[in-house]
Amino acid sequence: MTVGRFAPSPSGPMHLGNLLCCLLAWLSARQKGGNVVLRIEDLDTARCPPRHAERLVDDLRWLVLDWDEGPLVGGPEEPYFQSQRTERYQAALERLEAMGLVYPCFCTRAELHAASAPHREDGLTVYSGACRGLSPEQRAERARLRSPALRLRVPEETWRFVDGHMGPYAQRLDRDCGDFLLRRSDGLFAYQLAVVVDDAAMGVTEVVRGADLLSSTPRQLYLYHLLGLTPPAFYHFPLLLAPDGRRLSKRDADAGLDQLRGRVTAEELLGRLAQLAGFHPSGAPRRAEELLEEFAWDRVPREDIRLPEVLFPA
């Protein structure tokens, strides 16, 4: 049975990019007769106050993008808020520690910036490995001054997978990614660890998300492998860009749902979004369920999608 999911990080009001993610995840799973899980990725509680999650849940209900497990409906893997699931991430971290693959990293932000390989186009920085070889004495000494982050040691290996939408993708873990964070120095578990633990625990069989996370996937596959978990299929879709080509952010008020909800109906919004995403040429208003007939991954473009200046002419 197919299980898809939405895994938003509610650090502000939803924007069209988040909405496209929910729509595509919903269509892809429902078209296969599958279930949908809603999981709130609010690990960074300072940036994700509960009001944003409440608003997001309300927006999804307004859009009639429903879910079978998650906030409001419950389910076998409760709670569906990452901020309440930290003991699961701790258990996974301890398993990785027992394999001898985790080490403390004392680098400050400035040191990381200075020592990392040149920033790659996709914004990924590669950790230099500065703290990898510290002796137990050096670690003890530094731990007196600063609480460390924890990193996973990666092998000199290339990890490959075939994305359901973007096709084959490969990454040399040590060169293209480097030893990556499992827990930050302030104690927050890293997204990479939490997402793997949760998708596996919730029986997710397909992950649909923006292409900005394509480069995270080999790291996640490596974690699935180490933890002995079965990975889902992945579908990465192109990003929505602001009309001037910038990446859409929560600051783009025009593309925010809080603005749009007062101006258009849910059906108008879904119809327009499906048109921009390539599978509903007329752009006419549609309920999500009606879009099931037209949706196909091969109709969705692979290049980023630039939003028009005016989404809904007056």
Ligand code: GLU
């Ligand atoms: N919570 C992440 C975000 O909103 C998405 C994680 C994922 O889909 O794997 O960007």
